[in-house]
Amino acid sequence: MSAEAAVFYVFAVITVGAAAVVVLARSLIYSAFALLFAFFGVAGLYVLLGADFLAATQLLIYVGGILVLLLFGVMLTHKLYDLDLKSEVTQFLPGLIVSAGIFGLLALTATRTRWATGVGRPPEATTTDIGRLFMSSYLLPFEAASVLLLVALMGAAMIVRRRKDA
Amino acid sequence: MISLQHYLVVSAALFALGVLGVLTRRNAVNVLMGVELILNSANLNLVAFSRYGTGNMQGQLFAVFVIVIAAAEVAVALAIVLTLYRLRRTPNLDEADFLRG
Numbered sequence: 001m002s003a004e005a006a007v008f009y010v011f012a013v014i015t016v017g018a019a020a021v022v023v024l025a026r027s028l029i030y031s032a033f034a035l036l037f038a039f040f041g042v043a044g045l046y047v048l049l050g051a052d053f054l055a056a057t058q059l060l061i062y063v064g065g066i067l068v069l070l071l072f073g074v075m076l077t078h079k080l081y082d083l084d085l086k087s088e089v090t091q092f093l094p095g096l097i098v099s100a101g102i103f104g105l106l107a108l109t110a111t112r113t114r115w116a117t118g119v120g121r122p123p124e125a126t127t128t129d130i131g132r133l134f135m136s137s138y139l140l141p142f143e144a145a146s147v148l149l150l151v152a153l154m155g156a157a158m159i160v161r162r163r164k165d166a
Numbered sequence: 167m168i169s170l171q172h173y174l175v176v177s178a179a180l181f182a183l184g185v186l187g188v189l190t191r192r193n194a195v196n197v198l199m200g201v202e203l204i205l206n207s208a209n210l211n212l213v214a215f216s217r218y219g220t221g222n223m224q225g226q227l228f229a230v231f232v233i234v235i236a237a238a239e240v241a242v243a244l245a246i247v248l249t250l251y252r253l254r255r256t257p258n259l260d261e262a263d264f265l266r267g
Contacts, residue, residue, distance in 0.1 A: 103182030110174030
């Protein structure tokens, strides 16, 4: 087994195992911290795929931003100092059947299809290329994404604001 | 040798686990975690195809946009969850039945 394969399997096991803990853990805090490891595992897979900029972005935004936001969500929707941070599970068997079916279908499709894999991109630094594409061919989506972030920021503040008249 | 299929299977497992989380959890924050897993699996697919496909950068650019939209989504969704908690004192989704006739 080559070194690449070994690293891949380590990160794959970390990612999928942590994701399983996210879904199956009884406690919300356990889920949140397992999500941290799932994001780390995906970042490692990005590095293995030669996407260095995306791996850094994954760590900064997902681990630094989204996970902290989710932890705030946990803290604000449960009483602090209350150890009963349980998350109830409903419809477990139907959900398991559906998701196992989805996994089987997707894995079968992924392995049976003859993908048109080309030469592939040799792993090299991607940040320059990404920046150049954002400022040239993808300028409009880039600007739209910035407007979307602004709107989401204002919308979130609007929704969560305490109204005087209500 | 690690091929495209390996990454696709990992991504499929992440997607299925995310769907399981969305379907079986009652807590809204936990459902959001499932959604994040689904978005991550889609991102992994995009980057894998960018690496093993024709070798252009478009997959990675799409992944950046997915991350941006995930950040916006989770901010708005948590605002809604907080509002729900303020109104009903519960983060459980099946008690958000204000529109039931």
